[in-house]
Amino acid sequence: MNAMAWRVLVPLKQPAIGKRRLLGATRDAADHAQLVHAMQLDTLDAVLAVDTHPLVAGLSVVAGPLGFRLPAGIELFPDAGGGLNPALAGAAEELARRYPSDGVAALVGDLPALRPADLLAALGAAADHPRGFVRDLAGTGTTLLTAAAGVALDPRFGTDSADRHAESGAVELTAATSLRADVDSAEDLRYCLQLGAGLLTSQMLPDLV
Numbered sequence: 001m002n003a004m005a006w007r008v009l010v011p012l013k014q015p016a017i018g019k020r021r022l023l024g025a026t027r028d029a030a031d032h033a034q035l036v037h038a039m040q041l042d043t044l045d046a047v048l049a050v051d052t053h054p055l056v057a058g059l060s061v062v063a064g065p066l067g068f069r070l071p072a073g074i075e076l077f078p079d080a081g082g083g084l085n086p087a088l089a090g091a092a093e094e095l096a097r098r099y100p101s102d103g104v105a106a107l108v109g110d111l112p113a114l115r116p117a118d119l120l121a122a123l124g125a126a127a128d129h130p131r132g133f134v135r136d137l138a139g140t141g142t143t144l145l146t147a148a149a150g151v152a153l154d155p156r157f158g159t160d161s162a163d164r165h166a167e168s169g170a171v172e173l174t175a176a177t178s179l180r181a182d183v184d185s186a187e188d189l190r191y192c193l194q195l196g197a198g199l200l201t202s203q204m205l206p207d208l209v
Contacts (some may be wrong), residue, residue, distance in 0.1 A: 005057035042198025
């Protein structure tokens with residue numbers, strides 16, 4: 001396949017209810033919400049840093065009520081309910097309808113150490129396959145799922161999503177650590193801080209346990 005432009009699609013939860021397993025990593029619930037918000041914004045900022053690159057055609061978010069304003073230039077798709085996979089599938093279908101010549105790349109919203117160049121490298125590699133995915137550092141989850149133009153995204157996020165995406169025919173993509181380092185635990189968060197988290201997440205250090 002030739003290189004194509006990608007519509008990056010990020011699912012987000014309201015910070016106060018997202019990443020419940022990280023509650024023990026902060027001093028209180030307010031700090032927890034700020035931490036989740038910081039990780040979300042650092043992930044989005046990494047994508048926005050390359051939004052003028054030919055590989056990136058745009059950035060969208062699918063979410064219910066967030067309680068905060070998204071950075072400029074991000075299109076919002078409302079989450080109609082039913083869970084993460086139906087929300088992603090619905091938003092991906094709408095993106096494909098509006099922009100039929102572009103691929104869709106679903107990116108998780110908890111990659112605070114994501115380096116823009118690492119995302120571009122994965123998107124470039126994904127253009128060689130109808131569908132592709134990136135396995136997280138734990139080996140079981142998925143941090144990026146791509147579908148080329150004219151191909152359904154078919155998201156299967158959740159328990160053992162990496163294996164389920166592979167079983168569905170998606171090709172596993174080689175990716176740098178920053179694109180695989182999602183945050184599901186305090187240990188994951190500490191690793192991202194060592195790796196080099198974004199500005200907002202790094203500023204949360206004084207509020208971490």
